Amino acid sequence: MGHDISGFNKAGEEIAYARFSMQNRNVSILYTLLDATQYDAGVSGSGNSMSYSTQQLEEALREFNRLFGKINLSSRNDFNIIDLKQIRDFIENCLATAQRDGNVRVAFA
Numbered sequence: 001m002g003h004d005i006s007g008f009n010k011a012g013e014e015i016a017y018a019r020f021s022m023q024n025r026n027v028s029i030l031y032t033l034l035d036a037t038q039y040d041a042g043v044s045g046s047g048n049s050m051s052y053s054t055q056q057l058e059e060a061l062r063e064f065n066r067l068f069g070k071i072n073l074s075s076r077n078d079f080n081i082i083d084l085k086q087i088r089d090f091i092e093n094c095l096a097t098a099q100r101d102g103n104v105r106v107a108f109a
Contacts, residue, residue: 001043003027004109007094009049010101016093018086026083030090032062045108052104057095064088 007016013106020027022043031040034058039046052060068084075081095106 003029003040004105005045005090006109007090007097008043008105008107009097011104015097015104016090016106020083024083026080026087029083030087031108033063033087033091034106035060036106037099038109042096047109049105050095050105052098052106054095054098054102057091057104061088061091061095066090 001022003018003020003022004028005018005020006014009015018027018030020030028040031037034050034052036050039048039050039095041047065086068088070083071081073081073085073088094106098104
């Protein structure tokens with residue numbers, strides 16, 4: 001079990017992916033930034049999805065940068081840093097797609 005969170009464009013193609021083991025509580029950062037804690041089923045996502053606008057994703061990225069912007073994300077050996085990079089990349093990829101398509105669907109499995 002684990003958390004598999006995917007972002008999809010209008011054509012239904014996966015454009016972002018984040019994976020967290022069921023014991024990795026850093027997943028709560030992504031759920032919180034996406035205002036999606038109701039989709040956290042503990043050991044995995046709930047299986048539901050939600051559509052995000054450009055504005056919602058811009059806010060998520062702003063909040064990420066506010067919370068973690070002063071942390072050096074260049075480390076390859078620190079699991080917390082690896083998780084933060086994964087979260088940032090996920091949000092940035094979803095945002096870029098939402099700017100093109102108008103929104104992004106995120107599935108929480």
